Amino acid sequence: MAQGNSPRRASVGHSGKLLVWAILTKEMKKSLESINSRLQLMQSGKYMLGYKQTLKMIRQGTTKLAILANNCPALRKPEIEYYAMLAKIGVHHYSGNNIELGTACGKYYRVCTLALTGPGDSAIVRSMPEQTGGE
């Protein structure tokens, strides 16, 4: 699975001078799993899969979060980001392609774009803005 996050530095102790480059694979994997587990909200929350429906929901103002697969067409990605900027909602760039995003949603088809309209039980909507902050 492609891991889009870049390696992060971890400083060791208070010695200050020593900065150790550590590829925190564990952390990256954890974040992916956490997104996946939060996508389990598919059972409890409300969502819309697909580009056309995502845009519809964003226009209506009912979306809380938009999620894009990493192989989203290059023109579609900034378009959704622009809409989200206008509607003041977050966009999460899922680190997986549309096949994986579809699987994570529990569907047997590909999903490139999805919109969450109701959070359900999970904390995905609240926690996503922190993760997308550094994007």
Add this chain to the structure above:
Amino acid sequence: MGKLLKPGKVVIILNGRRAGKKAIIVNTYENPTKEKPFSYCLVAGIEKHPLKVTKKMKKDKILKRSTVKAFVKYINVNHILPTRYQVSNDFEIKDLANESAFNTKHKKKKAVRKLGSIFKKKFLNPINEKTGEVSKDISFLHKKLYF
């Protein structure tokens, strides 16, 4: 999470004869009707932008080149790209276009001509009285979108 398509919002038309033209949303109709089974907007747009004008030109030439050809249209919301610009402060949005304009061809022609003159006047005097500056929304509307 506000509603995206509000009156006064500048949009770009994506499909149809007017593709690539800029327009202002006058009214939105969210609920589909029998005649139009989709959500749509009434937009007032610019079909032909004013031409470039230089200092050397004479006054009547400038006036001629500043004419704006406008259009009024009901357009499907899917065929619109909203932008971050809003002209609610610069225009009386309700005066821009009216549903009654679509009753007859004659009325529509009149409405479109009136719209054109409103835009022309605005672009010749773009300075907002309240702020004393040209808003970037008007500057955006003024320019043609090259693609």
